[in-house]
Amino acid sequence: MKTLNIRTKILSTLLLLLTSYAFAHPTGNMIVIGDNVLWSYVNPINDPNHYACVMIWTKGSQPKVFVQSEYAASDFMLYNKQNEIYMIERRFLQASDEFHIRVLKSTIGSQPKVIWDWFKDDYRIGEGGFFMLSDDQMVFGKYPEIYSLKKGEQPATYFKFDQPINKIRAVEHNQILLLSDNTCYLVQQNGNILKQWNDLIDQKVENAPMNRNQVFDADYSKGELLLSYWGRRSFDLINANGKRQIILQQSDPYTPHWVAFWNKEKLLFSSKLIFDGSTPKPHLTLLTEQNNQSLIWNIQ
16 A cells, blocks of 8 residues: 555656646747747746746847736747737646637737637647738648638648648748758748758757757748757757858757747747756847847846
8 A cells, every 4th residue: 555655646746747847838939020029938937837928028128028828827829920919828728638729919019809719729729830811810830730720610731741840930921931850841832842951950969858859940031041959959050052050059958949030130049948847947049140149038
């Protein structure tokens, strides 16, 4: 009986840790709108109930909360279409073991309004990236496919692609960036490939965080590809001529997560991952055109 109790306690502890990690950040992304940068996180950061928020930062100011969720075990995923901000807000309902989401729309300086009310989410919509075709239709990535979803309907395949896709991202000229395990594709809205980058993963990497040798995020602008390479703890840039270089090397416990081009500057978001059940601490760096580093948000 004593052995059984010990096993029960161990299983309970493991379940608690797994639950903590499941709702730990980073879940979400980072976007740029004019002079503003927005990203998803939690507020307060150390709250184990995980109340999601959207942070905003403008040069010359301090990061502050733009939108705060009222729900525990929540997350935000972001997309901007010119000056319009679309936010998928997700919450986990423990009683029914379900995720539910809604879609909010806003602009800088205005209160968000609900354009899609809460509905059950079986696809973890937004985690693999999304963008809005209109207020009534979105496109989202869910490994290994790309789906289209009209308001009030069920998802349907947006276009067929030969390779399994982990993430999607809308980029300039109405094009889409598709990220697979080892390749990134720039495609048209119908899936036709315009450009691709192969062999993104260094197979010789050792001691990758959580043993995950992967590219976590990517952004594209004017022929250049910006990568968040989780496995090597580095931020990489592939220029228009195909030359790849590390533009910021992180070290344990910092792990690269999100990237975004900001005109000729680059936003590089890491998290301090120590896997003790606490929420990862943010570390956001701005890299100027002259390769000067400026620390935007860093919480110990």
